[in-house]
Amino acid sequence: MNVTLIARSTYLEAIRDRVLAGVIAAGVALLLVTLIARPLAMGEGTRVTIDLGLSSITFLGLLVVLMVGTSLVAKEIERRTIFNLLSRPIARPVYLVGKWAGLSAALWTVAAVLGLALWTLLAALGHAGAALSIAEAVYLAGLELTVVTSIAVMFSALSTPVLSSLYTLGLFVVGQWSDDLRRFAADAPAGMRGLFEACANLVPNLSLFNMRSLAASGEATSVLHLGVATGYALLYCACMMALAAAAFESRDFK
Amino acid sequence: MSALARAPQPLRVRQAVAWALALALGAAVFQLANWSWTALPRVSPLEELAYYPSGQHVRPATLGHEETAADLAWIRAIQYYGQHRRTDNRFDHLYHVFDILTTLAPGFESAYVFGAFALAQEGRNFPFAEALMLKGLDRNPRSGRLAFELGFLYYVKPNGRDLGRAAEYFELAALLPGRRDVARRFAAFCRQNSGSPAVAYALWQQVRETSPNAYLRELAEREMARIHDAMAAGRNDLVRSRLSTPVVLLRESAPAGQGTKRNAP
Numbered sequence: 001m002n003v004t005l006i007a008r009s010t011y012l013e014a015i016r017d018r019v020l021a022g023v024i025a026a027g028v029a030l031l032l033v034t035l036i037a038r039p040l041a042m043g044e045g046t047r048v049t050i051d052l053g054l055s056s057i058t059f060l061g062l063l064v065v066l067m068v069g070t071s072l073v074a075k076e077i078e079r080r081t082i083f084n085l086l087s088r089p090i091a092r093p094v095y096l097v098g099k100w101a102g103l104s105a106a107l108w109t110v111a112a113v114l115g116l117a118l119w120t121l122l123a124a125l126g127h128a129g130a131a132l133s134i135a136e137a138v139y140l141a142g143l144e145l146t147v148v149t150s151i152a153v154m155f156s157a158l159s160t161p162v163l164s165s166l167y168t169l170g171l172f173v174v175g176q177w178s179d180d181l182r183r184f185a186a187d188a189p190a191g192m193r194g195l196f197e198a199c200a201n202l203v204p205n206l207s208l209f210n211m212r213s214l215a216a217s218g219e220a221t222s223v224l225h226l227g228v229a230t231g232y233a234l235l236y237c238a239c240m241m242a243l244a245a246a247a248f249e250s251r252d253f254k
Numbered sequence: 255m256s257a258l259a260r261a262p263q264p265l266r267v268r269q270a271v272a273w274a275l276a277l278a279l280g281a282a283v284f285q286l287a288n289w290s291w292t293a294l295p296r297v298s299p300l301e302e303l304a305y306y307p308s309g310q311h312v313r314p315a316t317l318g319h320e321e322t323a324a325d326l327a328w329i330r331a332i333q334y335y336g337q338h339r340r341t342d343n344r345f346d347h348l349y350h351v352f353d354i355l356t357t358l359a360p361g362f363e364s365a366y367v368f369g370a371f372a373l374a375q376e377g378r379n380f381p382f383a384e385a386l387m388l389k390g391l392d393r394n395p396r397s398g399r400l401a402f403e404l405g406f407l408y409y410v411k412p413n414g415r416d417l418g419r420a421a422e423y424f425e426l427a428a429l430l431p432g433r434r435d436v437a438r439r440f441a442a443f444c445r446q447n448s449g450s451p452a453v454a455y456a457l458w459q460q461v462r463e464t465s466p467n468a469y470l471r472e473l474a475e476r477e478m479a480r481i482h483d484a485m486a487a488g489r490n491d492l493v494r495s496r497l498s499t500p501v502v503l504l505r506e507s508a509p510a511g512q513g514t515k516r517n518a519p
């Protein structure tokens with residue numbers, strides 16, 4: 001119950017934040033810009049619109065995570081509102097999970113709004129048939145942002161907002177290269193192969209949530225892929241929350 | 255009993271539980287990531303190459319960072335080449351990719367050379383390879399390297415050498431900064447075999463007079479003597495060598511643009 005309350009207040013706070021409105025406006029503007037870029041795309045304007053539209057969801061969502069998520073806990077400590085919460089019978093892990101769930105819900109809202117805007121634009125251009133692939137891609141983008149949010153909350157419980165942003169951004173970038181790391185591992189000398197493979201398994205496997213290329217060509221992904229991605233996101237988030245809880249338990253607030 | 259159950263656990267216990275949970279979940283994530291790599295089909299990012307905009311339009315979009323964009327395009331081009339070399343050996347977008355790249359960075363000589371040889375030898379598209387090299391020479395008219403490589407492209411042209419044009423560009427390379435000595439030698443060899451022994455004689459003479467390499471000077475003298483004798487006897491065919499089929503292989507592990515293995519004359 002406490003989780004729901006904290007999540008709800010975090011969600012409302014994030015939704016009221018001007019950053020979120022700005023991000024949605026920027027996303028819609030970017031979609032409109034793709035209309036101008038269409039003639040440059042050698043007859044592949046629809047693909048460019050879908051690809052850029054889906055990319056904007058991830059990048060703008062990442063921006064929200066970096067601007068809001070990494071200061072979630074630090075802001076509460078700075079304002080001293082955390083004392084009011086933690087002096088009540090609320091366990092610290094519950095507080096962290098509530099924060100993560102609230103911000104994740106806000107990001108799902110952003111993803112849904114921008115996904116809908118993308119589909120509306122495509123429908124206006126006569127390509128309404130891409131709805132399923134766009135819905136799947138938006139769903140996977142939402143999962144990706146949820147994973148990144150869990151990383152941000154974990155670092156937020158440990159460090160300052162600036163450092164949390166840098167660490168989160170770093171893991172996001174490395175996570176995007178997880179597949180490349182595996183390919184690199186395949187070509188690496190035998191001694192190094194295991195190390196690279198282990199690294200690829202440890203960093204967030206964000207390639208799993210990338211179906212932009214597939215959606216751009218109007219194709220849908222398999223149920224297995226969606227299921228594995230969902231399971232992976234939940235496990236990764238739970239792992240990050242457990243790590244955050246382990247670190248947050250010993251933190252002393254003055 | 256119920257009061258005891260509800261009592262808060264000590265900090266160490268809570269931390270131990272959290273760490274144990276994190277490790278167990280981490281192990282599960284590790285396994286799932288590993289499994290999904292083998293079990294799920296992966297989307298090839300190379301699909302994106304199909305809708306690369308034209309270099310002409312992408313140039314303003316780089317906001318003054320053309321070279322950086324070219325470097326990124328270069329990395330992408332190498333990935334594209336490597337991926338298709340390993341899989342289907344189809345290079346449908348190779349010219350497009352190198353065209354953009356060289357429009358962004360007109361002085362990027364390695365891109366012209368690598369792109370042209372990959373197109374000619376593996377893409378089996380000589381006209382595009384030629385177009386790319388001519389574009390390079392057009393943008394870099396003082397480049398001895400590009401002139402030489404274009405000569406070499408004609409020299410190893412699949413399905414029949416073009417010795418006349420090869421000699422033309424080797425001669426041009428010999429006049430430009432770069433590999434003048436080798437260019438002269440290649441030019442002489444091409445002229446000799448394309449039926450211009452008098453020009454070949456003059457080129458060998460130039461090699462003999464200007465080369466700092468004693469072996470090369472010796473070779474030039476030998477060839478000059480052969481041409482002289484053949485011309486005196488009115489038998490130009492005597493100086494022509496039997497040319498084998500041109501072969502240019504790109505070594506499996508060679509870095510891009512450096513892997514050409516040549517059968518030099």
